[in-house]
Amino acid sequence: MTDLSSTEPATHRSLKVADARTKKRNAAEKRFRAYGIVAIAIGGLFLLALTYNILKAGLPAFTQYVVELEVTLTQDEFDAAESQMLKTAAYTDIFIGNFEANLEERGVEVPYDGDAIERLLGKVGGDIRSYYRENLDDIGQPVTFQLQTSSRVEGYFKGRVNRDTIVDSRFLMGSDLDIVDALRDAGVLTSRFNWAFVTGTDSGVDNPGGAGIGASAIGSFFMMLVVLFLSLPIGVAASIYLEEFAPKNRLTDLVEVNISNLAAVPSIVFGILGLSVFIQFAHLPQSAPLVGGLVLTLMTLPTIIISTRASLKSVPPSIRDAALGIGASKMQSVFHHVLPLAMPGILTGTIIGLAQALGETAPLLLIGMVGFVAREYPDGVVSGFMDPNSAMPAQIYTWAARADVGFYEKAWGGIIILLIFLLLMNALAIFLRKKFERRW
Amino acid sequence: MTDYKISAKGVQVYYGDNHAIKDVNVDIEDKTVTAFIGPSGCGKSTFLRTLNRMNDTIDICRVEGDILIDGEDIYDPAVDPVQLRAKVGMVFQKPNPFPKSIYDNVAYGPKIHGLARNKAELDEIVEKSLRKAAIWDEAKDRLNAPGTGLSGGQQQRLCIARAIATAPEVLLMDEPCSALDPIATAQVEELIDELRQSFSVVIVTHSMQQAARVSQKTAFFHLGNLVEYGETDKIFTNPEDSRTESYISGRIG
Ligand SMILES: Nc1ncnc2c1ncn2[C@@H]1O[C@H](COP(=O)(O)OP(=O)(O)OP(=O)(O)O)[C@@H](O)[C@H]1O
Numbered sequence: 082m083t084d085l086s087s088t089e090p091a092t093h094r095s096l097k098v099a100d101a102r103t104k105k106r107n108a109a110e111k112r113f114r115a116y117g118i119v120a121i122a123i124g125g126l127f128l129l130a131l132t133y134n135i136l137k138a139g140l141p142a143f144t145q146y147v148v149e150l151e152v153t154l155t156q157d158e159f160d161a162a163e164s165q166m167l168k169t170a171a172y173t174d175i176f177i178g179n180f181e182a183n184l185e186e187r188g189v190e191v192p193y194d195g196d197a198i199e200r201l202l203g204k205v206g207g208d209i210r211s212y213y214r215e216n217l218d219d220i221g222q223p224v225t226f227q228l229q230t231s232s233r234v235e236g237y238f239k240g241r242v243n244r245d246t247i248v249d250s251r252f253l254m255g256s257d258l259d260i261v262d263a264l265r266d267a268g269v270l271t272s273r274f275n276w277a278f279v280t281g282t283d284s285g286v287d288n289p290g291g292a293g294i295g296a297s298a299i300g301s302f303f304m305m306l307v308v309l310f311l312s313l314p315i316g317v318a319a320s321i322y323l324e325e326f327a328p329k330n331r332l333t334d335l336v337e338v339n340i341s342n343l344a345a346v347p348s349i350v351f352g353i354l355g356l357s358v359f360i361q362f363a364h365l366p367q368s369a370p371l372v373g374g375l376v377l378t379l380m381t382l383p384t385i386i387i388s389t390r391a392s393l394k395s396v397p398p399s400i401r402d403a404a405l406g407i408g409a410s411k412m413q414s415v416f417h418h419v420l421p422l423a424m425p426g427i428l429t430g431t432i433i434g435l436a437q438a439l440g441e442t443a444p445l446l447l448i449g450m451v452g453f454v455a456r457e458y459p460d461g462v463v464s465g466f467m468d469p470n471s472a473m474p475a476q477i478y479t480w481a482a483r484a485d486v487g488f489y490e491k492a493w494g495g496i497i498i499l500l501i502f503l504l505l506m507n508a509l510a511i512f513l514r515k516k517f518e519r520r521w
Numbered sequence: 522m523t524d525y526k527i528s529a530k531g532v533q534v535y536y537g538d539n540h541a542i543k544d545v546n547v548d549i550e551d552k553t554v555t556a557f558i559g560p561s562g563c564g565k566s567t568f569l570r571t572l573n574r575m576n577d578t579i580d581i582c583r584v585e586g587d588i589l590i591d592g593e594d595i596y597d598p599a600v601d602p603v604q605l606r607a608k609v610g611m612v613f614q615k616p617n618p619f620p621k622s623i624y625d626n627v628a629y630g631p632k633i634h635g636l637a638r639n640k641a642e643l644d645e646i647v648e649k650s651l652r653k654a655a656i657w658d659e660a661k662d663r664l665n666a667p668g669t670g671l672s673g674g675q676q677q678r679l680c681i682a683r684a685i686a687t688a689p690e691v692l693l694m695d696e697p698c699s700a701l702d703p704i705a706t707a708q709v710e711e712l713i714d715e716l717r718q719s720f721s722v723v724i725v726t727h728s729m730q731q732a733a734r735v736s737q738k739t740a741f742f743h744l745g746n747l748v749e750y751g752e753t754d755k756i757f758t759n760p761e762d763s764r765t766e767s768y769i770s771g772r773i774g
């Protein structure tokens with residue numbers, strides 16, 4: 082028996098006065114909180130700088146400058162032009178005629194010639210001819226043409242081309258800028274949202290204005306379908322087996338270690354693997370979203386398996402006991418009780434894996450899904466999987482590597498679209514998690 | 522021999538190298554309440570879990586010896602442990618309701634075993650089970666509320682209701698009243714007495730009074746050994762082993 086009286090404090094201290102120990106502890110806590118706030122502030126700052134840069138460089142890609150002109154082509158003019166040797170030149174003349182009349186009507190006075198028109202708007206004759214040949218009914222009717230300006234002219238509006246530094250060339254002369262300014266003041270040349278960038282396909286290396294990310298977005302979409310429908314069932318089934326059913330022995334330990342290691346393998350290794358296995362050995366078509374999807378599935382599986390196993394592990398074992406204790410089979414206990422509780426974690430892991438796959442570039446380059454492949458839309462579901470296409474990040478990479486500075490803003494604009502997709506996916510993940518998360 | 526509901530012969534349980542149950546022989550009669558008593562860590566829960574093979578879920582656990590229920594060896598390879606557990610129900614030491622509604626907690630067992638042909642029958646089973654487990658009055662207005670939102674003692678009674686809803690022949694209860702107030706305890710004891718009419722009940726308890734009140738047979742475990750097993754009256758009034766006597770009178774444990 083210890084003497085109780087000896088454990089009494091020697092002096093009584095007030096609770097209102099912090100002693101030295103408490104002061105030290107509180108100070109340490111305050112410091113720790115300050116570190117945390119600083120860390121978050123730095124992170125936020127970087128995020129802000131990044132967002133600002135991306136928006137600044139990428140937003141111009143969504144603006145397009147067009148010359149709007151109403152043209153009326155009579156049947157006689159059409160027949161006359163079609164019977165000539167240089168048909169497009171004839172159409173160019175018709176265009177210039179209409180253009181002149183239009184400018185006169187608006188009171189715009191600026192000297193120009195046919196070459197200047199070609200420098201500003203490209204080969205308008207060809208555009209007009211192909212329009213009328215496809216829409217014969219419009220002959221004799223007034224038609225409003227919206228003609229896209231050349232990338233140099235766009236560069237002038239977006240600040241890449243400057244009056245002081247411009248060097249006359251066959252692409253753009255200093256005098257052309259006077260025409261451009263006059264047209265803009267007269268309201269003939271206007272800016273509008275560049276839908277062609279969102280929905281279009283990749284263009285030639287000398288035509289940054291016509292480049293669009295639509296086709297490669299479709300490529301990414303088909304690839305994500307492959308990844309989702311392969312990696313989710315395979316990953317979840319493998320995790321459930323490993324976590325709930327597999328005996329714990331050397332073999333399963335080995336499998337486990339290897340899955341963790343696979344998650345850390347650089348993605349380009351998966352690209353090489355895909356090239357040799359799927360294309361050279363299995364003879365699947367090159368540059369096909371199907372192959373891209375298979376490669377990305379290999380890459381995503383470890384992520385999904387690891388996160389699924391972690392969320393299965395976090396389900397309290399007493400729930401399994403409870404189910405088994407009233408005579409549920411192992412499978413019933415897993416599917417009725419464990420899996421629903423693990424669902425939010427599984428979904429989060431899956432969407433993180435998909436988001437990673439969506440942004441992956443290197444393995445796609447190896448299997449030939451480079452940007453310039455995305456020249457046309459697939460014409461059906463099968464073709465969506467099998468025909469050569471690119472994916473958004475590979476497209477962005479291709480643009481960034483091109484010489485023409487016009488592609489620079491396309492690359493940044495592509496990044497904005499990619500980020501929008503990622504944000505949407507994350508929003509979906511949060512929504513699904515909230516939906517499945519039962520707080521009880 | 523086959524008069525006994527459960528008969529265990531030479532049962533050894535190991536957790537890895539830890540010899541948790543040492544050569545236990547015990548015969549448990551039908552339509553009786555058998556109490557397992559003994560100091561903490563002596564192996565009561567472990568032995569109870571061998572009776573419905575819940576130890577199968579613990580990788581390092583190894584069971585030797587024979588355990589017969591109705592004369593059949595439950596560790597025979599031909600025995601399906603899932604079927605066994607439907608016949609031998611269990612209430613765990615810690616309350617573990619499913620994170621589902623109160624109704625679904627109770628209805629789950631009957632549903633997977635096909636005990637109800639329609640919703641009305643299922644409703645009836647649920648109500649009867651909740652009433653028997655002395656929680657109907659508290660639960661009847663919130664059958665769709667989550668079972669995990671109940672208090673600890675209410676959760677334990679819900680788990681009892683869940684266990685009896687599957688109509689087991691043997692009910693294993695691991696300290697079912699440790700979180701209950703005296704009124705609920707009395708109700709559960711009443712239930713145990715009632716269950717005795719048709720089932721055999723094995724109950725682990727730390728309360729000597731409870732063992733004396735509800736059981737007809739008592740088994741005293743100490744350090745993995747079954748020290749003494751016999752009529753409850755005799756164990757509590759005239760124990761043969763000195764260890765039993767010291768435990769009951771509060772000197773060990
Ligand atoms: N899952 C397990 N893994 C390893 N050892 C275990 C496990 N469960 C129990 N044991 C060991 O087996 C012995 C008996 O434990 P058991 O849970 O059966 O005791 P108990 O009599 O039920 O005690 P209490 O009255 O405290 O519940 C203890 O030494 C314990 O450490």
Ligand SMILES: [Mg+2]
Nearest residue numbers: 565566614695
């Ligand atoms: Mg116990």
